[in-house]
Amino acid sequence: MKKLLSVLPLLAVVIGIHFLTSATDTMYYLTQMTMSAYYALLIIGLCVLMGYAGQISLGHAGFFAIGGYLSAALTTRNLIPFQDTALVGLLDSAGMLLSGQDLYGEALLVVSPWAASLVAVSAAAVIAVIIGIPVLKLKGHYLAMATLGFGIIIYRVVLALEYFGEADGISEVPAFVLFSGLSVSGNFSDRVQNYYIAWGLLLLGMVLLLNLIDSRVGRALRGIHGSDEAADAMGVNTSRFKLQTFVLSAVFAAIAGVFLTHYNGGIGPSEAGVMKSVRYVAIVAVGGMAHLWGALLMGVVLNFLSLRGVFGSYDDAVFGLILIVIMLFAPNGILSLNLRHRLKRYLRQRKEDREGEA
Amino acid sequence: MTTELFIQYLMAGITYGSIYAIVAIGFNIIYNTTGIINFAQGEFVMFGGMIAITLLQFMSLPLAIASSVVITMLIGALIEICFIRWLKSPSVLRMIIITIGISILSREVAVHIWGESIRSLPYFVGNEISSVGVLGARVSPQVFWVVAASAIMVVCLGIFFKTTSVGREMRACASNRKAATLCGINTRNMVTLSFVLSAGIGALAGCVMSPITYSQYDMGTGLAIKGFTVAILGGLGSSGGAVAAGLLLGILEAFSVSVVPLAFQDAISIAILLTILFVRPQGLFGSKEAAGLSEF
């Protein structure tokens, strides 16, 4: 409950931004705020895995892509040619299919977004369990390589399969109607509600994770980060906790993928690329490994700036520079700099100096 | 499969394999002295090729390659001195992220100096269409340059580490850094030296492969991933392992063309790596202790 309160200031900020942009007639900022919120959702999930369970993952863009691509493909690929098969009949009777017409008047039969997103997120969870069991036994560079490898495989698969649109990705993904009147879509008219859907989801994720790291599980996780063996000796089932966190972060990534894909109306292979995974890890590091708020802040800010094209053709260069500077001078993340504290200390110092002189 | 086709695949595989092996050895040299993987290793290869191509306008080919190797070594030293030398016992994860940052920055510097187009050194012997017959198959003479350069590098490195005093000091560093420091070895200089050495190896690789593969500002990432795969497969830190694993992976990739679609080639080689890691977490040729040593 206390954790619920701690995100209240953030909720106030979220509402504040809405009113501020609406008052200054700059509502278009909400578009990138919405997109950044989804990326931040993935990043806070990864933060718990890296900062608290101490496991690096260079393959999280893979989980994002599993969520996004599966949901996109299921809700876009026409099932009319297969409508007589048993599986499609079964899905139909379960109420999981939607029929209609596409823009050009062709009959269309697709999986409904609710069902598709459930399939997508569960697929990500199942895959996370399957690869998590062997991968999380690895350590150090071997773990980095294994997760990187997983990401590359997903990238190759989406790039090679016609079902996933190869290099073009999937376009014209329909809106995701959560319930009537509320839908995840990129329509200009739905912008405000999508802003709240995205941030609502992010806040929810934040509450969940804050509770988690403060619970018995969280203490166990910190134990794992400190020393695997010690935690093991204390009777903590380290491999189970590691796996649970891994799956949780994969689910966060997949949910982010599903929602952002429906919001954008499409997804392309760049979302599954290695550079994306590296970016996520780097943002977590810049925000401070074991610092959820730092990860949230940097996840939103850096993605927001990048999506607005503020750095022009120097997007990667600026990003690389931030990465190096933070890692060299503030290895515990940007919030560890604690500027307010330093400023105070500096002022106090000056005051003392002056008093000393007098 | 005819003999001709078999040899053709084999030669293609050996070419890929030699390139992967050199990159992996570059990883290993730095890993051995510092315990970190330098993700900017691929950028050394890129710099080597690009600088040689630029220098070629002013001097002869051998001189351009030699100068390029020296310049890249200096870049390697500079990177180590600026970004790594003064850090006090940094964590592995921090080092991974710093080297990733260096790799991104190097790439951006390269694209703004050389632009996005592909370039290449001329073939050392013959031209784009000349080839040599090997048991009925035909391969470019440059392939032999790549294979020979890799072989010579491996042999020279072996001699360097076994017989010279600097080489022995570096090995001492590798096996136990603290003990080496206590023996009066300047471990910091050894780390710089390892960056210089691996930059030089990368640059030379970048030069000999340039006529075959071309040089482009963003070639580093792909090479680094392949090199990393090979280094892990061969067991981190083991040069012999890197050569064996490199050749194995290269040949496997070449032959896989005949059974699986080319589009899945990368996915297949990585899947094999993952399977091996799950069964033998220390890689094919690595020792168990080595795998357990470094943690985040």
Added chain:
Amino acid sequence: MKKFASKLLMAVVAVSLCAAPAFAENIKIGAILAVTGGASFLGGPEARSLEMMVEEINAKGGINGDKIELIIKDSAASPEKAISFAKQLIEEDKVLAIIGPSTSGETMKIKNICQQAKTPLISCGAAEVIVNPVASYVFKTPQKDSFAVKKIYMEMNKLGISKIAVLAGNTGFGKAGKGQLLKIAPEFGIEVVEVEVYDKKSNDLSAVVAKIKANKDVQAVINWSIVPAQAIVPKNMRQAGWDVPLFQSHGFGNIKYVEAAGAAAEGIIFPAGRLLIADSLADDNPQKALLMAYKKNYESKFNEPASTFGGHGYDAITILAAAIAEGGNDRDKVRTAIENLKNFAGTGGVFSFSAEDHNGLDIDAFQMMTVKDGKFVAYTGK
């Protein structure tokens, strides 16, 4: 260094344009191009051509007295960025029209956004799905793949080739081309006996060349791609001592690839726009004057050879400029003006748009070419 300076300038301009408040009398045009990243060989020349042309138009006093303000956004070929930028340009910068994106994948992601916002989009992407089915606000300048494919197959019929191998890169360009090649082959009585797709970052394809070479039925190879592999495939084929005819796509229209392939490029047959052989065109050719001018200006300004990719950008901005001269600073009128544009000479061919045809080029936009002594020349058959 000059290039660096120009890029820096471009970035500064782009950044400052986003930040600076708009000048009321300027006509704003947005461009989403892959200036960096995996498709920079497309986006780079396109962006440079746009800048050059806008500078030229403004130096002449603008269009009907209105200056053009160009906002270039670098998407680095990521659809998510293209989507974000499209929304930004439409709502925030309130641009009259958008040029780009460079790739088909990105274009398809923002096709609906532009249609919904009634903002004209002139894409530089190759795939035919961009304009088929037609969305009333979406146009494209690169020639249709299917025409290139037909051009090649016609030539094959003349040469008596009936069994071929197809190689394609795993980019949007390669994907669309491979689809058309397989679809149209039966019409010309051609059988595709081998198909392989390679990675856009491939740097040696000798293994796959060996594989298709082992199939004795193959009489010719078509390599459909836009990446450096266009220089690698010919090299690997010739090195393997294989001398069947090699056809490539219009993606080969960049002399740098010929330089990279060196002696192996000789004899490659491919269809392309006439930009590449501008100086050898007849003087009464409607395209000749503008091709020569574009080539000369581009090459002297940026110190690199002009390519057909840059030409796509050139066509987009000149078409738009002609439409603005007709319709003024109004999205709907400009859209209608583009649709009514007839016999408009560009680098890619002579455009004649209509309500059903938002590409405006016919098969004659392509000319079969080959490489001789390291230069592009018109192909005249065997």
